[in-house]
Amino acid sequence: MNKSILILKREYLTRVKKKSFIIMTLLVPLMMAALTILPAYLATLDDKEERTIAVYDPTGLILNRLESNEFTKFQYIPAPEFDELNKNFKSSKYYAVLHIPVNILSTNRAEMISDKQVTFDIKNMITRRIENIIEGEKRKQVIDETGVPDLEKKLSATKTDITVETIKLGEEGEAVKSSTEIAMAIGYAAGFLIYMFVFIYGTMVMRGVMEEKSSRIVEVIISSVKPFQLLFGKIVGIGLVGLTQIAIWIILGIAITTGLTAFIGGGSAETAAQAQNIMSGQAMGQIATATPEAQNKVIEILGMIGNLNIPLIIFALFFYFIGGFILYASLMGAIGSAVDSDEDAQQMMLPVTMPLIFSIIILFAVAKNPEGPLAFWASMIPLTSPVTMMVRIPFGVPVWEIVLSMVLLISTILGTIWVAGKIYRTGILMYGKKVTFKEIVKWLFYKN
Amino acid sequence: MEIFQANNVVKEYAGHVALSSVSISVKEASIFGLLGPNGAGKTTLIRIINQITAPDSGELYFEGRPLKADDISMIGYLPEERGLYKKMKVGEQALYLAQLKGMSKRDALKSLKFWFEKFEIQAWWGKKVEELSKGMAQKVQFITTVIHQPKLLIFDEPFSGFDPINTNLLKNEILELKKKGTTIIFSTHNMSSVEEICDHIALINQSKKILDGQIDQVREKFKTNTFEIIYRGETPNIQYHLGSHFNVLEHDESSQLKQIKVQFLNGNSNNELLKLLMNQFEIVSFKEIIPSMNDVFIHVVEQNNREILR
Numbered sequence: 001m002n003k004s005i006l007i008l009k010r011e012y013l014t015r016v017k018k019k020s021f022i023i024m025t026l027l028v029p030l031m032m033a034a035l036t037i038l039p040a041y042l043a044t045l046d047d048k049e050e051r052t053i054a055v056y057d058p059t060g061l062i063l064n065r066l067e068s069n070e071f072t073k074f075q076y077i078p079a080p081e082f083d084e085l086n087k088n089f090k091s092s093k094y095y096a097v098l099h100i101p102v103n104i105l106s107t108n109r110a111e112m113i114s115d116k117q118v119t120f121d122i123k124n125m126i127t128r129r130i131e132n133i134i135e136g137e138k139r140k141q142v143i144d145e146t147g148v149p150d151l152e153k154k155l156s157a158t159k160t161d162i163t164v165e166t167i168k169l170g171e172e173g174e175a176v177k178s179s180t181e182i183a184m185a186i187g188y189a190a191g192f193l194i195y196m197f198v199f200i201y202g203t204m205v206m207r208g209v210m211e212e213k214s215s216r217i218v219e220v221i222i223s224s225v226k227p228f229q230l231l232f233g234k235i236v237g238i239g240l241v242g243l244t245q246i247a248i249w250i251i252l253g254i255a256i257t258t259g260l261t262a263f264i265g266g267g268s269a270e271t272a273a274q275a276q277n278i279m280s281g282q283a284m285g286q287i288a289t290a291t292p293e294a295q296n297k298v299i300e301i302l303g304m305i306g307n308l309n310i311p312l313i314i315f316a317l318f319f320y321f322i323g324g325f326i327l328y329a330s331l332m333g334a335i336g337s338a339v340d341s342d343e344d345a346q347q348m349m350l351p352v353t354m355p356l357i358f359s360i361i362i363l364f365a366v367a368k369n370p371e372g373p374l375a376f377w378a379s380m381i382p383l384t385s386p387v388t389m390m391v392r393i394p395f396g397v398p399v400w401e402i403v404l405s406m407v408l409l410i411s412t413i414l415g416t417i418w419v420a421g422k423i424y425r426t427g428i429l430m431y432g433k434k435v436t437f438k439e440i441v442k443w444l445f446y447k448n
Numbered sequence: 449m450e451i452f453q454a455n456n457v458v459k460e461y462a463g464h465v466a467l468s469s470v471s472i473s474v475k476e477a478s479i480f481g482l483l484g485p486n487g488a489g490k491t492t493l494i495r496i497i498n499q500i501t502a503p504d505s506g507e508l509y510f511e512g513r514p515l516k517a518d519d520i521s522m523i524g525y526l527p528e529e530r531g532l533y534k535k536m537k538v539g540e541q542a543l544y545l546a547q548l549k550g551m552s553k554r555d556a557l558k559s560l561k562f563w564f565e566k567f568e569i570q571a572w573w574g575k576k577v578e579e580l581s582k583g584m585a586q587k588v589q590f591i592t593t594v595i596h597q598p599k600l601l602i603f604d605e606p607f608s609g610f611d612p613i614n615t616n617l618l619k620n621e622i623l624e625l626k627k628k629g630t631t632i633i634f635s636t637h638n639m640s641s642v643e644e645i646c647d648h649i650a651l652i653n654q655s656k657k658i659l660d661g662q663i664d665q666v667r668e669k670f671k672t673n674t675f676e677i678i679y680r681g682e683t684p685n686i687q688y689h690l691g692s693h694f695n696v697l698e699h700d701e702s703s704q705l706k707q708i709k710v711q712f713l714n715g716n717s718n719n720e721l722l723k724l725l726m727n728q729f730e731i732v733s734f735k736e737i738i739p740s741m742n743d744v745f746i747h748v749v750e751q752n753n754r755e756i757l758r
Contacts, residue, residue, distance in 0.1 A: 006547055014536060216531035220592070223498045223525040224548040429500070431529070442462055 003225045004233040011208065011237025016244060025245050029252040051095035051122070056082035062100050065133055072122065074098075089115055098126060104134065180395075184367045186308065187391035190317055193246075194324055194386050195360050199353070201242040202328040208234055209336030209428070210345060218428045227425040235329045239322065308394055316393050316402070323409045324386030328356065330413075330420035337427030338435045348435075355383035363391055370395040380405050382412035419444060450512070451476040451600055451631045452497065457506030459492055466492040467503070468655045474600075474633060474648070479626055481646035481663070482635040483741075485749055488652045490635050491528065494602055497633070498525050510600075521550040524598035528605045528635075530589055532577045539573035542592050549596040556595065563591045567617075582609045590618060594625065601625065602633045607641065619645060639742040649741070651748060658752045663741070670744045673712040674737040675721065678705050681729030690724055705732060 015021055052073045057063050066074045075094075077085070085097050096114035104110060110130055112118050143151045166180055209231070212218040221230055331352050339345045359378060366375040370392045379389040379397075385405050389397070426443040427435070452474040459467040467489045474480045484490050495501045496508070499520055508515040510522075532541055539560070546556035564570045567587055577585055586609045594601065603622070607615045623645060626632060634646060642649065643663065650660035659666065674697065683689070686708060687696045698709040706729075710721065718736075725731060739747070 003548055003550075006544070010544055014533075211533075215534055216527075216529040217533055219500070219527040219529055220525070220531075220545065220589075221548065222500055223523070223527070224520060224545070224550075429495075446462070 004229045004236075007225065007230055007233025008237040008240070011234050012240050015204075015238065015241045021241070021245070025248050026252070029249050029256060032253075033256040052093060053122075053126075054081075054085060054092075054094045054097045055100070056097060057100040058102050059100055059104060061104065061137055062130065062133055066126075066129060072125070086113070089113065096122075100130075105138065108134070183308070183394040186313065186394040187367050187370075188363065190313070190394070191363055191366075191387045191391040192360070194317075194321055194390055195356060197242055197246065197321060198324045198328045198356060198386065201238055201325055202332045203349075204238050204241075205235055205329040206332035206336035206345065206349070208238065209333050209424070210339065210342075213337060213428050214340070222428070227428060228421045231330070231333050231421060231424050235326060235333060239325050239329065242325065243321075309396070313393055316390060319406060320386035320390050320409075323406075323413060327382060327386075327409070327413050327416055328352070330417050334420035334423040334427065334440075337424040338430070338440055339427075340431065340433075344435070348437075355381075356387070359384040359387035363387065366391045370397075376401070380408060382409045385409055422446070449476050450474060451510070452515075452633075453507075453509040454493070454497070455507045455509075457493065457496060457503045457508070459489075459496065459501070459503050465655050467496075467652075469506070470652065470655075470657045471506075472650045472657065472660065474631055476631050477626060477629045478647040479622070479632045479634055479645050481642045481649035482633055482652070483637075483639075483642065483649055483745060484652035486637075489655045490652055491604065493652070494525070494527075494604060494633070494635065497600075497602060498523060521596065522599045524549075524593045524596065524601045526589065526593040526601075526603045526606055528608070532585060532589060532592075534578040535576060537573070538575050538577060538580070538588055541577065542588060542595070545592040546595045549598075551596050559595050559597075560591070563595065567591065583611060583614055586610060587614065590621070594621075598630070600631050600633065602635075604635045605637070606634070607636070607638060639740065639745055642741050651745065653749050653752045654756060659744075659748050667738050667741065667744060670739045670747065671736070672739070675710050675712075675718070675734065676707065676737055677710065677725060677734050678707050678732040679725070679729040680705065680732060683728045686728065689728055690721075694721060694724075709737070 050071050050073070052075055054077045055062065055066060055074050056077050056079070058079065063076060068074050077097075082097065082099070085092055085094065089097070095116075096112050096118055099111040099113065101107065101110065112123065112126070139152070139155075148154075212221070212230075218230075332349065335345060335348045335352060339348060362374060362378060362384075366372075366378065366388055369375060375388065375392055378384045379392055379401070385408070389402070389405050393402070422444050423440055426446055427440075433439075450473045453472070455471050456469045457467050457471070458469055459465075470489070470493060472480075472482075472493075482490050482493065492501070496503050497515075499515070499517065510516075510519045536544075542560050543553065543556050546560065547553060551559070564573065569584070569587060572580065572584065572588070577588070580588070590606070593603075606618060606622070610618060619641070622632060622634075634642070636642060646663050648661065649663055649666060651658055661669070683706075686699065687694075690696065690710065693713050695711045695713055696708055697711055698707070700707045712721070718734075722731070722734065725734075
């Protein structure tokens, strides 16, 4: 056992000290953060360029209703100036010319003329504002035609926004606010995390075994320790590398999110204030009411996450994490011992990783119907249960199902370790022989 | 006293017999040559001694009592297929391997320092193994094999990958280890090194031991009463002068000093031959040809293979 710890220490330290590990571990959370935060941050940066847009409006509908702001100014021009600009735009001081055609009410079309490509933001802003104005104009005409009193108010009152709240009954029958979306998101994330972890670190075990075999150090080592101790130390050591990486990711993730939330939160309050200055009165009102609503939403979501069985989810995450890893790592270790080349390894890996890949393929179906027969069976069969059960658990799974799934996984692990140990013991000393599955089955019956 | 003994060891792999009732006994503080053609079963026997594999039947004794798992710390093994972790630093790796053999970190460091100084390779301590040449890596490998001062050392083709200078260095180290009381099992195809350093040999062919004994006795046993005589003078038909009791095998008159090889046929003595020859020419040298281990190996293995075929 003492020697297993020596081996474990080496496996762990050589990997954790590797530059690639350190870089990956630190870079991934930063990159993830950058990918989510950067676009949001860039969006908060204001366009500081001052632009003047000439507006030619023969209809008089828009006239003086497009208000200038700090950076975008509107200047209304008469027909002769418009003709002049059409001929000689370049020498003018304008960024663009907005032309409201006489028949805009029937065609719903306006033009913007410029010698540059008009930016998306400006085009969007102008489209939205004209839309509002024209829509209001049309509505006013219709209301005037029908002549029903207070129609405007009545129409506004018909605007509705329906929310269906899912309420789950708790153990004492009390209503617990739940969210299918949140359960789904957590299930996905957890299932996918397990898949990634098992795949990446299981493959690492296989590579480690292959390295020892191809560098021929294995015979030196197994003249000091039992092959099983070597495999055991390797699997546990590499598993700990994986757990270390994930622990660092979680810590960094929390730190980065907290830091950035504070940063963006501050930033968005500022932008909101700016937006209020810019927007017309009506829009301003909307924003003012939207902010507390959004806050309520966040509080509600936090509440719903709190209503999930967090300790169970975390326990299950670690259990299936470790269980799935040991199961697949021992199989992959056995494969690594049996093969001589990368190509052979690829070939033999396929049937072993198939169930793992299958569990990712059915991930979506399981999340859509976590109580269905596919979800049930896939969460019982040990080769798929680590991923599938993890997807189901946030939705709530009967205790007996979880227990049965875990017991099945543990007993399969014990059996797999025994089989893998036997294959490994023979495989690591077998050189220059193309190994088939039939051959491997024979190894199981070799005496020590 | 025997440090290691194997009695009637049998090992089969899925229908293929690797060892069939092989017995060897290795005397303490001696060098024991384990010889045999490729695939004869030497490596299997070595792996059984190292407890990498267990025999199907047969007994193994270490220092007079049955071999047990703990004895592994008293055995050092340099396999034919050997290597080191390429990405690991030399020092760290040597320390790791020494600790795996059961040494404490302190003892291992002390002992490693001694060996690295002895081989003048202290500068390699912080280098990665992949930066070393093959010969350099072999030196490190040798150190990691002997570092825990095992009572029994097993070398499988230890000289492969070494240049003549380092081969010599290693040979001297092996002889010195023997002088200090270490027993060495030495497996090789290089018969001249067997003659040089082995005290006893066992020859395995096709999973059976076909020959063993003290090396001088083995060679003596296979001598063919052949003598090599170098002389000056003219003797066109020497067979005529020697008569029917002697058989001239070779006669080389191409250089100044001429040479013949003569075989006794029955019951003759050296002096009789000398008497006959002295009358013919001036003798420069006269020596009995004792077959080299190489000749013995080839002769015995080929003969055994023919017997098996029959």
